[in-house]
Amino acid sequence: MQIDLISIFPDYFKSLNLSLLGKAQESGILKINIHDLRDFTQDKHKTVDDAPYGGGPGMVMKADVWGLAIDSVLESTKTKPVLVVPTPSGKVFTQKIAQELSSQEHLIFINGRYEGIDSRVVNYYKTDNRIKDVREISIGDYVLAGGEVASIVMLEAISRLIPGVLGNDDSVKDDSFAQGSMEKLIEGPVFTRPEEWRGLDVPEVLLSGDHEKIAQYRLEEARKRTRLNRPDLAP
Numbered sequence: 001m002q003i004d005l006i007s008i009f010p011d012y013f014k015s016l017n018l019s020l021l022g023k024a025q026e027s028g029i030l031k032i033n034i035h036d037l038r039d040f041t042q043d044k045h046k047t048v049d050d051a052p053y054g055g056g057p058g059m060v061m062k063a064d065v066w067g068l069a070i071d072s073v074l075e076s077t078k079t080k081p082v083l084v085v086p087t088p089s090g091k092v093f094t095q096k097i098a099q100e101l102s103s104q105e106h107l108i109f110i111n112g113r114y115e116g117i118d119s120r121v122v123n124y125y126k127t128d129n130r131i132k133d134v135r136e137i138s139i140g141d142y143v144l145a146g147g148e149v150a151s152i153v154m155l156e157a158i159s160r161l162i163p164g165v166l167g168n169d170d171s172v173k174d175d176s177f178a179q180g181s182m183e184k185l186i187e188g189p190v191f192t193r194p195e196e197w198r199g200l201d202v203p204e205v206l207l208s209g210d211h212e213k214i215a216q217y218r219l220e221e222a223r224k225r226t227r228l229n230r231p232d233l234a235p
């Protein structure tokens with residue numbers, strides 16, 4: 001998969017060279033390109049924002065600068081990319097959306113700042129036949145200062161679903177929220193050595209070697225925690 005990220009803070013994405021995503025780049029499963037939006041400004045002050053039409057607080061990011069930046073990525077590829085636009089007014093990100101995006105060949109993440117990006121940019125590329133789709137996505141009902149951390153959240157969730165990125169592709173099968181799982185449960189408690197820590201022991205059943213009893217214990221614990229923390233998921 002090819003991934004392009006455009007932002008006025010490109011250093012935010014240095015973390016993508018770590019861990020899973022870093023190894024996926026080394027192995028060639030992922031090709032990640034990071035672009036500084038200011039490289040596409042036309043004035044000596046490298047202006048990317050201006051006052052909002054109709055008045056109001058803050059500044060809005062300029063359509064003409066974003067257009068040059070996005071076109072530059074499109075002109076350097078033969079793929080049909082999906083534009084991913086993190087925005088608090090987007091559809092809420094889910095494991096289902098992560099699965100849908102993990103099967104794409106090319107994603108371009110459009111990272112806004114200030115009060116957001118001139119809305120004509122999204123409307124324009126929704127009609128551009130070089131683009132497969134434009135997905136406006138929110139990672140949750142809280143307000144961030146920009147799109148960068150949302151893109152990193154989405155990229156981590158998406159990339160671990162790409163075959164070969166995780167050491168063992170099977171582990172995504174029992175993901176919480178995974179599509180097709182009859183019961184939507186959140187993860188139960190986990191334990192490892194030492195067997196006793198500060199007077200706290202590991203549940204006996206997990207030391208029993210009785211896989212049926214262990215599976216039953218884990219299911220009950222996951223259901224208990226789902227009822228407690230995510231009643232919205234509980235059947």
Ligand code: JD8
Nearest residue numbers: 086087112113138139140144145146147150
């Ligand atoms: C992109 C600019 C800041 C948002 C005025 C604060 C996602 N779940 C989420 N919460 N916030 C964002 C997000 C916030 C952004 C941008 C995503 C670009 N801002 C703006 C509107 C109100 N400021 C997000 N995904």
